[in-house]
Amino acid sequence: MAGPFLIGVDVGTTSVKTALFDAGGALCAQRSSMIETARPAQAFVEQAPEDWISATLSGLAKVLHGVSLDAVAGIGLCSQVNTHVFVDANGQALAPAIVWQDGRCAQEAAKLDRLVSEEARLKWWGAPLPIDASHVLSRIGWMTRAHSDIWRRTRWVMAPKDYCLLQLTGEACADPLSSFGVVDSSLRYVDELIALVPGAAERLPPLRNPTATIGRVRGGLPGAGLPVATATMDAWAGMVGAGAVRDGDAGYLSGTSEVVGIVSQRRVPTPGVIAFPNCEGVMLHAGPTQAGGASVAWLGGLLGRSAEEISALAAKSDLKRPAPIFLPHLQGERAPLWDIAARASFAGLDASMGASELARSVLEGVAYSVRLLLGALEASSAVAATRLRHAGGGAHSGVWCQIRADVLGRPIDRVANLDSGVVGAAALAGTAAHVFGSIEEAAGRMARIERTFEPNVAMRGYYDEGFGRYTDLYARLKGFGGRESENLVRP
Structure with a gap:
């Protein structure tokens, strides 16, 4: 094999993926390690930070086996965001990491949210972004109290x-995109906001751009001496890895949650949308739902079936027969609703329905949640997304891809390498190492379309009606989830 090679690492919610690519985006080696998630109490979702670095190091050793380090241009890391670990001066984790799905900090979030005016939100973020239970300041407020x-x-x-x-590397840093809730449109920390939580300012790492080289791998570790780029959050890196970086591009990442983004230099303040600042020439309007693949995993656990078997079950369902409407709010909902108290539901069940109808209902319900989000993103970006570049583990299922195309009414362009987070992280490392002249060049060379799913026009009326029932069901059930988890503290 001839270089230059690039390494991408994606510290995801369910696994840590490491991959070695050539500069044309060809996959040369890969490693995936599962990550355990603990739920020790209601609303608590935790991971062991030590598992992340252990998996990263083993992944680097695997993909570098037999490869000359002189042929490797750099390493880039991306990860899940709104997951936070509290670290001491020696770099050691002081407690389990609080995962983005965790809702324990709802009380702190509500208090902070009331202190911030809509005018301030628009000035800082260009959109009325809420402070929710996954916000870093909510997490800090909870830790100081508990x-x-x-x-x-x-x-x-x-x-x-x-x-x-x-x-x-021994270097402490963060990037402005992963830190979006405390960074303004100038890519700087919002001092006025951070000051609302005493002690927070001095504990947030210094900011570096995603294509900055922050240091080199320390001696004694796999890849010692290789340059390491700051890179960024999984969603932004995943959009790069899916090839959605130019104005008007739209991307759809399907993993534990569904993440949709539209690139546009225009910004129309829209509730529920994260309007990222312009960084490296890319302005991304995006939003994450709470439970995409997580909904399939949940149903699979109940039925004793794999994700592939759930898709196969859905394919057996007769579209001439109704399926229930499923709200995928298993642990609340994020974009565009930002409703931590929302709860999942099947509606319209009858005795004629079985496992195949439930499977189809879950796949459709997740797609409906994306349709709701896409509408908000189109309003925020002033762009009508004509097609979406599609990646992520949930894109493996052709059945689900077709359902998405039908529900959204747009072509779905599935990319060749569905692990777009590692592709994007490697692309950012290549940009930092000057293998590529820009992020746009990196994405163009590393992201390729494998198959397009065209919407079935005969299904338009069926899914328009289903989406109407979906939104009506949420409105009717809002507040039905019972008491929120805001007062829960670790037992």
Whole structure:
């Protein structure tokens, strides 16, 4: 094999993926390690940060086996965001990481949210973005209240990839995109907001751009001496890895959650949407739902079936027969609703329905949640998305891809390498190492379309009606989930 090679690492919610690519985007080696998630109490969702770096190091050793380090141009890391680990001055995690799905900090979020005016939100973020239970300041507020001893020992509050970068290079940093909730449109920390939580400012890492080289892998570790780029969050990197980087491009990433984004230099303040600042020439309007692949995994666990078997079951369902409407709010909902109290539901069940109808209902319900989000993104970006570049584990299923195309009424362009996070992280590393002249060039060379799913026009009326029932069901059930988890503290 001839270089230059690039390495991408994606510290995801369910696994850590590491891949070695050539500069044309060809996959040369890969490794995936599963990550365990604990749910020790209602609303608590945790991971062990040590598992992230252990999986990263083993992944680097695997993909570098037999490869000359002189042929490797650099390493880039991306990760899940709104997952936070509290780290001491020696770089050691002081507690399990609080995962983005975790809702324990709803009380702190509500207090902070009431302190911020809509005018301030528009000035900072260009959109009325809420402060929710996954916001870093909500997490800090909870830790100061529930575990003041840990807070006193905390030196840094970090995202997963920044924790791993610290372990790899010894350098503490963050990027402005992963830190979107506390960074303004100038890519700087919002001092006025951060000051609402005493002690937060000095514990947030210094910011570096995604294509900056922050250091080199320390001696004694796999890849010692290789340059490491800051890179960024999984969604932004995934859009790069899917090839959605030019104005008017739209991307759809299907993983544990569904993430949709539209690139546009225009910004129309729209509730529920994250309008990222212009960074490296890309302005992304995006939003994550709460449970995409997680909904399939949940149903698969109930039925004793794999994700592939759930898709196969859905394919057996007779479209001439009705299926229930499914709200995929298994742990609340994020974009565009941002409703931590929302709860999942099947509606319209009858005795004639079985496992295949439930499977189709879940796939359709997740697609409906994306249709709702896409409408908000089109309003925010002033762009009508004519087609979507599609990646992520959920894109493996051709059945689900076709359902998405039919529900959204747009062509779905599935890319060749569905692990777009590692592709994007590698592309950012290549840009940092000057293998590519720009992010646009990197995405153009590394992301290729494998198959297009065209919407079936005969299904338009069926899914328009289904989407209407979906939105009506949420409106009717809003508030039915019972008491929120805001007062829960670890037992």
